[in-house]
Amino acid sequence: MKGLMIKDFLLFWKNAKIILAVYVIGIVVSFFKASSNFLTVFITLFSIMWIVNLFALDLQAKWDPYCVGLPVPRRKIVLARYLFFLLIVLAGTILIMADGIAVAFRYGGGWAEASQAMNEAWIMMGGCLIFVSILLPFVYQFGINKARFIVIVVAILPAILVSIIGNGNSDEMTAPYLDKILSSLNWILPLGGAALFLISYAISGAIFQKKEL
Numbered sequence: 750m751k752g753l754m755i756k757d758f759l760l761f762w763k764n765a766k767i768i769l770a771v772y773v774i775g776i777v778v779s780f781f782k783a784s785s786n787f788l789t790v791f792i793t794l795f796s797i798m799w800i801v802n803l804f805a806l807d808l809q810a811k812w813d814p815y816c817v818g819l820p821v822p823r824r825k826i827v828l829a830r831y832l833f834f835l836l837i838v839l840a841g842t843i844l845i846m847a848d849g850i851a852v853a854f855r856y857g858g859g860w861a862e863a864s865q866a867m868n869e870a871w872i873m874m875g876g877c878l879i880f881v882s883i884l885l886p887f888v889y890q891f892g893i894n895k896a897r898f899i900v901i902v903v904a905i906l907p908a909i910l911v912s913i914i915g916n917g918n919s920d921e922m923t924a925p926y927l928d929k930i931l932s933s934l935n936w937i938l939p940l941g942g943a944a945l946f947l948i949s950y951a952i953s954g955a956i957f958q959k960k961e962l
Contacts, residue, residue: 761803792845797884804888845866849869853865872939875937879941885949886949887899889957
């Protein structure tokens, strides 16, 4: 199973230069605009769209028929993919937290704004886990080509959500209501996302176990 995760990581690393370049641009934009919204939207979209890329590469290489011939149970093949995506989401969360804290102290917001930035990062993580959990069973059931419409919908909704949250931060009228919403979502979404992630893995594992390749 470790070898399967290493394979996914090597594919990810091939695109690392582009990812790092956009991340640097995101940091620069964050510091000039005193907001980490751009970086949050990018990492949210990237965390989800990487699924499309990875499954598309596997399809192109006819990986699944080869992979099921390895001495690895099918459920562990699915588990390796889920763990890899979980690492991607966690890494994105850490990057957003670090950027948000840096911006908060750069513009004198202190721990109050830094805490809010961390809450938003937790919300992003929970949202990503939920959308990934919804998407993956469809991909395993129908394949990446047939599931593209669902991929597009799942990819766009998180970006809209984080954009609305980010825009609300600069609106004095909506700020009090936004704080109440964030204070609830910063633990509801991560816990709900984690639970749904486990359920999604069980469903995808059952689908892949019976799938003919």
